[in-house]
Amino acid sequence: MVDHIYLFMGIQGSGKGTQAERLSKALSIPHISTGDIFREVINQNSPLGEELRAILNRGDLVPDELTSRMVRERLSRPDAAKGFILDGYPRTQGQVEHLDQMLAEMGRSIRAVFFFDLPEEETVARLEPRRVCTKDSSHIYHLVNKPPKQDMVCDIDGAPLKQRDDDKPEAIRKRVAEYKRETLPLLDHYRQKDLVRRIDAMQSIDAVTEEVLKIANA
Ligand code: AMP
Secondary structure, three states: OEEEEEEEOOOOOOOOHHHHHHHHHHHHHOOOEEEHHHHHHHHHOOHHHHHHHHHHOOOOOHHHHHHHHHHHHHHHHHHHHOOOEEEOOOHHHHHHHHHHHHHHHHOOOOOOEEEEOOOOOHHHHHHOEEEEEEEOOEEEEEEOOOOOOOOOOOOOOEEEEEHHHHHHHHHHHHHHHHHHHHHHHHHHHHOOOOEEEEEEEOOOOHHHHHHHHHHHHH
């Protein structure tokens, strides 16, 4: 049986979250986004949540140990048994090493690393108009390309929409700089293993999905 383990890498706004949702549905495997995991903890208003809120609002990275611990817990759940999509993890060299170690312990391996390649200047244009559901941040809208039916209300659960603090221009620039410094070089690790599949993220959403599905089902 194929173990459908995929990493989704790409600059903020490259559409990886949207594509991860689609692949998740197509293969019935969980879409695991570390950003979403952190935002869930923040919504619970615990001391840890407050700490995470401050880190995310600054556009900084959450420490590796904490991030990897949360991923390890998530991967151990039964729904990840036949595969999973990791979106937004690993993001640092330390996390690459943690992930390699976790997978080795589980006797599992990555099937492909999708690299959603988008020019840097596109990111602010794409992220600024993004709005997310306050109840479930995987419900994502775009004021121009994918507006909700009712102004600032989620189509799926009727909760209000909001702009993520880290989608404000200053935080976006910081995240892009961090991505280029920390995350982009990580692709080399996976290139050496011949796992990287580059996708042109300027294509339409449907064209990207088609390409992703073709590779996953190959
Ligand atoms: P995202 O939704 O992937 O854009 O992530 C939002 C924020 O969550 C990031 O700007 C970081 O502050 C934090 N975050 C998400 N994934 C990671 C990760 N793998 N390592 C450290 N911080 C992360």
